[in-house]
Amino acid sequence: MKKVCVIGAGSTNYGKAKESITELAVNAARDAIKSSNIEPKEIEYGLISNVFGVADKQVHLAPVIMTNLGIPHVPGLTIESACGSGSIAFREAYANVAAGFYDVVLAVGVEKVTHTGTTRSTTLFSYCSDFFYEGGCGVSFPGLFASMARAYITRYKASEEDLAMVAVKNHENGMLNPKAHVRKRISVDDVLNSPIVASPLKLLDCCPFSDGASAVIIASEEFAKKHGGEYIEVIGSGRGASPAALQNREDLTTIPSTRAAAMQAYKQANLTPKDIDFAEVHDCFTIAEIVDIEDLGFFEKGRGAAAVREGLTQLNSEISINPSGGLKSKGHPIGATGIGQIVEIYEQLLNKAGERQVKDANIGLSHNFGATGASCAVHIFRSV
Ligand SMILES: CC(C)(COP(=O)(O)OP(=O)(O)OC[C@H]1O[C@@H](n2cnc3c(N)ncnc32)[C@H](O)[C@@H]1OP(=O)(O)O)[C@@H](O)C(=O)NCCC(=O)NCCS
Numbered sequence: 001m002k003k004v005c006v007i008g009a010g011s012t013n014y015g016k017a018k019e020s021i022t023e024l025a026v027n028a029a030r031d032a033i034k035s036s037n038i039e040p041k042e043i044e045y046g047l048i049s050n051v052f053g054v055a056d057k058q059v060h061l062a063p064v065i066m067t068n069l070g071i072p073h074v075p076g077l078t079i080e081s082a083c084g085s086g087s088i089a090f091r092e093a094y095a096n097v098a099a100g101f102y103d104v105v106l107a108v109g110v111e112k113v114t115h116t117g118t119t120r121s122t123t124l125f126s127y128c129s130d131f132f133y134e135g136g137c138g139v140s141f142p143g144l145f146a147s148m149a150r151a152y153i154t155r156y157k158a159s160e161e162d163l164a165m166v167a168v169k170n171h172e173n174g175m176l177n178p179k180a181h182v183r184k185r186i187s188v189d190d191v192l193n194s195p196i197v198a199s200p201l202k203l204l205d206c207c208p209f210s211d212g213a214s215a216v217i218i219a220s221e222e223f224a225k226k227h228g229g230e231y232i233e234v235i236g237s238g239r240g241a242s243p244a245a246l247q248n249r250e251d252l253t254t255i256p257s258t259r260a261a262a263m264q265a266y267k268q269a270n271l272t273p274k275d276i277d278f279a280e281v282h283d284c285f286t287i288a289e290i291v292d293i294e295d296l297g298f299f300e301k302g303r304g305a306a307a308v309r310e311g312l313t314q315l316n317s318e319i320s321i322n323p324s325g326g327l328k329s330k331g332h333p334i335g336a337t338g339i340g341q342i343v344e345i346y347e348q349l350l351n352k353a354g355e356r357q358v359k360d361a362n363i364g365l366s367h368n369f370g371a372t373g374a375s376c377a378v379h380i381f382r383s384v
Contacts, residue, residue, distance in 0.1 A: 015114075052111065181208055
């Protein structure tokens, strides 16, 4: 396999967007192309991650985006894997470059749903669950993650305050991110007193519905070296899967796809969780971040909530988790999220993250899953 690098990255603001889905994607792609200092015509392939293009009346996004970038003859493919679409599109781009099919690939993630309103967005998103057993029976994602939260709290004697502390930390980091959707400092009491969405999860335990787009340029190491700009290296890539419906899982306090994807990525990178300086993890609900940091091996099973309580996951502590603000504060435009995490890692490893810079960041990990973890990809990156 060839060595693979990320040579450019760009993102729109996350939040409620006025632009169309195509404009969002093209704006992020143009930013990534500009930061990589290549010409659009050097791109050989495009992977677009998106779930609900239909909500903005545009599917078959790849040719539309490529045409708007002035490269209508470059082939592209749209990838859907629910909230994990971005990292899975990145993985496909990685595999194509590693295998030698292409030297330069554009990966763009985009979503635009907020104009449909909370009720409609909740219904649309429920189509990403195992609809026969979950969405179709009236269980939306807050309800599914609430089941996981209840199981975790009961088994590990954690508290709703512990969950709230994840939100407080991620909002604190998001305050330092000018592109974040919800830039608001909050307290544990704010979280505990916010309206209940699906007990024990309250409004401030949930990520928002967001619009936005993120893009990266992936290239072979030969191209990156010859080209001469700044880049980071992809040193581990893993994929995992779990039964789609929660009822078919043996344990609600762990996500098997995360563990499988992480194990592959660590093995390929020849690293252990202790070697990771910071991670962007999938915190769609506060409970998810606690489960993630255990499944990724940063903390022992059952220790995640205590680690958050002890401040071990804050910016520049033992391991900086979600320096961008995470899905909770930065926002969760589902097709864009996994690519947006990699944009953050690119900026962190190139020392361009401004006020939220992780000190001495050398190795970063991204973790992004679809639905309640039915699909997952983990990537590990290092500065060169
Ligand atoms: C939590 C949730 C129910 C709130 O929806 P809502 O009650 O319709 O909220 P609104 O859009 O009316 O916003 C009300 C206020 O709360 C804020 N807000 C909304 N969602 C928020 C969130 N998740 N975190 C922080 N603030 C939020 C809004 O900015 C708004 O503030 P303002 O009045 O100062 O402008 C909704 O965001 C949600 O379902 N999130 C989960 C999305 C999801 O499932 N994603 C997939 C994950 S797998």
